[in-house]
Amino acid sequence: MKPIVTVICTCYNHGPFVRESLLSVVRQTYSPIQLIVIDNASTDESRRVIQRFIDEYPEVVFLRNTHNMGLCKAFNQGLGEAAGKYVIDLAADDVMPPNRIEKQVQAFESLSKDYAVVFSNAAYIDPLGVKLGFHYALGPTGHAHGRVPTGDVYKEILRRYFICTPTIMMRKSVLMKLGGYDENLSYEDFDFFIRSAHDYKYHFIDEVLMYKRVLNDSLAMQFYQVGNSMLRSSWEVCNKAYDLSRSQEEYDILANRIREFIKKCFVAEDPEQALAFRKLLNYIEDPGWKTDLLVLLCRLHLPVNWLYRHYAKWRNHRNLTLMQQGVPFVQLER
Known part of the structure; x- marks a missing residue:
């Protein structure tokens, strides 16, 4: 039986992009997927767009916040509802290619339990969806040019930003052991990377499995x-x-x-x-x-x-x- 993957999509004023982001989840080649959408008190049309999406896909969990809780607390709100073995933190302006979850689950299932994160290369797109470039340079074969840190990456996490955060899939058991994201912080990735990479390994998939929007x-x-x-x-x-x-x-x-x-x-x-x-x-x-x-x-x-x-x-x-x-x-x- 294939493991459930939970995608937690947190939205704040992403009205022009959120539908495309959510569609990229329901159109994945992998199942089963649990999609949890959190509107973090948007002041634009985001909530209406999400509600219309929910009308089409009623199995999606929709959490509506009356005030903006901040990214970390909102994610933990979704994590409390998560049924998956693996978790993806999806920003409501980013887009996943159809095979992303399938590729990452295949990788995770072949790894030992001391791997907490699977990540990949990413393409950057502008507000209109036009491709701008890549996180890691591509060689002639379409793979990353040069070495990307993998395995024990704690020192590299300390040294610099090298992982495109939206590409990561996390092992839920590790997230729960760490207590989720630190809700006292205003952003999540540096803290999560430090705390998880200290005790766990990371695995790099040498493919473009995310479209990260540049705003x-x-x-x-x-x-x-x-x-x-x-x-x-x-x-x-x-x-x-x-x-x-x-x-x-x-x-x-x-x-x-x-x-x-x-x-x-x-x-x-x-x-x-x-x-x-x-x-x-x-x-x-x-x-x-x-x-x-x-x-x-x-x-x-x-x-x-x-x-x-x-x-x-x-x-x-x-x-x-x-x-x-x-x-x-x-x-x-x-």
Whole structure:
């Protein structure tokens, strides 16, 4: 008997895209699938679009929130209803190719129980669905060019963002053991990756099994907004990583990651969070004069964010052009 896969789709103001996203689930070549849709108090037409979809597919579970709970809490709400052995966290603007779930279940079922995540390559699309490029560069055979970390990936998770989050399928038992997503955080993937990769392995499928939509209000851009909560969440995760790390090499990698977050604090004009990151860094190594200078500049409240926003617009346009020319997303400056 084939295992159930639960897809939890969380929607907030994705009216133009949510139907296509949900259709990509019900049109999978695999069954059985449990689809849970959560409208997180959208203010656009999302709820009406979802309701019309539910009228066509009444077996779909529809949870309607009266206020926005945040992504992590909304996902956990769906996780509480999940019947599947494996779970996919689907954003309501992304699209799955028809064979995605079938491919990932086949991989999971061939792996030992110490594998918590199966992930893949992804194609990036614009709001109209036009393909922009790929997460990992494709070689002449259509497979990823170069080595993608697989197996024990904890050090790589600490070092950099290399997994396209929407591609992951998770083992539900691991999610439950971890207590789901941390509801105190404003975003989920860094924390989940750190906590799960510490004790479990990841498996890479060398195929494009997700279409990730690129929008102007992406989470990556929100990191640099003045007053954003994501830097605080990142600091919380770095503290967890400090407690979990087991070797000097891992601490050194974490130190470099903390320095990158301090740079984000400078751009976001957040001196308090920069000081918090600097204090954590000091437990690992001497922050050094360059880091101290950057923290000092943060404390001077220099109006750098407006300048960065102009730079970010130029950079995003350049990155989209580079992706269309074949440069993979993981090699772009973010």
